Amino acid sequence: MPVLHSIIHKIDKKPDGSPAVLHYAGSELAESEVRDDLMHQFNESYNAKQGKAWGLFHPASGAFPFSGWLKEYLDGGLNFITFSRVAVEHLTKLMEESNLSVGGHALFCHSQQGLTQYLVIALLQETEAVTVSDGLALAPVRRLDLDHIHLAARINLSEWKSNPKSRQYISFIKGKSGRKANDYFRDFIGCQEGVDGPGETRTLLKAFSDFVESEDLPEDSAREKTQALVSYSMAQSKLGEPVSLEELSELIDEDRPKAFYDHIRNKDYGLSPEIPADKRTLNQFRRFTGRAEGLSISFEQHLLGSKVEFDQPGGTLTLRGLPTQLVEQLKRAGA
Structure with missing residues (x-):
């Protein structure tokens, strides 16, 4: 699945109730084997996830602005970095309003498979792991936890553009991370469940x-x-x-x-x-x-x-x- 554009921003949100701090990426993720492996692992984990739902966008509005920004990006009015920054700012705002204590790494990836284009949005957490150093000693490392994805959505951009009456061009994880968290992320995407x-x-x-x-x-x-x-x-x-x-x-x-x-x-x-x-x-x-x-x-x-x-x-x-x-x-x- 060739990656056209991808970027990761970080939302630093402490459990002590202090305001979230948004760290913007200065550039897109560079084309590399590491980036492609990341997206391959993400897609495998996402596809295997149970408890997904399928739906469509609410009409673009002040309450649900994401689809409007996405359309502007696809039409050439916004570049990918600007689009992702505007979107992650809105995500951070909704996170604050929901009084959720956990931030994460906000992944945006625009890719193509065959003739079909997709946009993936996910909030990824880090987890502890262990590696072996050059001196054969054990050393702790932190990595993105792709085994436990709780907040993510994938938009079939081609279907959205070619078949606007479709009710299943968005898939998203309903998940077990708590209804409040799922609701705020679904509101961020601006999607409603369309297909059972x-x-x-x-x-x-x-x-x-x-x-x-x-x-x-x-x-x-x-x-x-x-x-x-x-x-x-x-x-x-x-x-x-x-x-x-x-x-x-x-x-x-x-x-x-x-x-x-x-x-x-x-x-x-x-x-x-x-x-x-x-x-x-x-x-x-x-x-x-x-x-x-x-x-x-x-x-x-x-x-x-x-x-x-x-x-x-x-x-x-x-x-x-x-x-x-x-x-x-x-x-x-x-x-």
Whole structure:
């Protein structure tokens, strides 16, 4: 992911209640292997982070000025350093108003991946580490803590410019750093939640379950398609990219690449052509299967406790919401 511009300012905020001190960087981060490694590690940690949300900008205003400054920068009215300084001043002001005691290193990075441009904004903390000196003695060092990122956002600049009606061109960490901290950082970006990632993922999985049932697929085929869905969705999540329903449909059935996509459209599940995959929801989606003496049972894990109940001591399953086709066959057999 080539870095176009990047810079780090420092907000020094003590827990004693004294005013924050803002230390401006005099220049952008120089092109180097260290800078590129930093951004590579950051992106890997950010993509792996659970608890992210997706959204869009509030209209630019006095309360939410960031998107206005960003547009001015992209249009050439501000250079990158000036844009980052104006933005970090606003971040510091909101931090003071929220009476938060922890500052940090404010990272701004404008990068490009393929034809898509992104802007990353993050407030990074330092942590203690240990190194070995030239004399083979241990020495303490401080480093940026990229393993524990709590306040960060990534803006898909290309989507924002080309598709202003999108509701998911910003991703941000909802995190566990405290609602007050998350709220002030989200207010700094000026974004509102637009897409429910876990909800969209659950709807996608429901659509897939309905598709498998309607196609009356053999168990091996159903399991293979389930694996294709989960593998692709997980890979996209790891890359920080959305799931494309058309691409997914092609992977699920190469012989009929539009079948699953058409199923989603025709049944009107309300899914966008691209959705952010939620890893926690995907992790709960796998199939339990078993065959014995003419009996074949298969169901997805997320149905356990709702449509399927397992009585462990008795070794029995109770099924609810049986497929209509099966119910009709049973009725005819019992007539």
